[in-house]
Amino acid sequence: MRDFLEDAIQHQDAGAGRAQKDALRELPKRFYTDVGVTEADGAYAVTLDNRPTKTPTGKPVRVTSEALAEQMRAEWAAQGTHIDPDLMPHVKLINSATEGGAEAQPALVDEVITYAGNDMLLYRADTPRELVERQEQVWDDVLVRLARHFSVSFQPTVGIIHKAQAPEMLERLRASLTELDYLAVTAMVSLTGLTGSGLLAIALREGLIDRDAAWAAAHVDEDYQISLWGEDFEASERRKHRRTEFDAAVNVLDALK
DSSP states (O other): OHHHHHHHHOOOOOHHHHHHHHHHSOOOBOOOSOEEEEEETTEEEEEETTEEOBOTTSOBOOBSOHHHHHHHHHHHHHOOSBOOGGGOHHHHHHHHHHHHOGGGHHHHHHHHHHHHHTOGGGEEOOOOHHHHHHHHHHHHHHHHHHHHHHTOOOOOEESSSOOOOOHHHHHHHHHTTTTSOHHHHHHHHHHHHHHTOHHHHHHHHTTSSOHHHHHHHHTHHHHHHHHHHOOOHHHHHHHHHHHHHHHHHHHHHHHHO
16 A cells, blocks of 8 residues: 555655666567547447556556546657657556555545644744745745635644644535545645645635646745746756646646536
8 A cells, every 4th residue: 555655645756856867778669559448338448449548467458537538648649669658647647546446435524634734834834034924924824725625723833843733623524525535646646745735635626726826836835936046947846747747736636527
């Protein structure tokens, strides 16, 4: 189970480091010509030369959203002479969810709530003043929206010493996730890992913020450092790659609402 959770939130290989890895690994050759989508009993599957796709362990890949199936079809069709999973964020995420299956759903919910109870938005800097003000402006807005939506309260703190949040608050957040299917919760875990915040993932799921606002909130500290020292090329490439994965996870959530 832990391997599955780590696979669902692992998105750090990008930029020059990723390029070096790509040079060393052997990508599988494209083995198909035609890519399509079929529907049966309300479920959609991508087909490669009329054969439905499967996960690496042989599980059939089906989704209940035609829009998601079309996004996967486009990624399979866009592959060149070789198949690069890093260029297929929707396929990779949905394959990961399919591998875990419905039995993984409770552990995935636990992952998001564990993050939310120790959330980035709850631990604030004490200096410099500009960063403190930016965290308050952006993060407090998210917390207020969540607090009003769920009728809960949060206890932000300064520094990194753990401060326990109210169990009642965490249970209300958990209740908002328990009815989601394993594919939607896998997307939530991905968003949590990419942003470093379970609260941002939940706010996105509830429609309290849009994707651009969530992405900006996740990078308050990083953007402050960039304003001081400038942008690093490799870090910028990693961030672009993470944004692609982030958008795919948001697309999955939106399609399943």
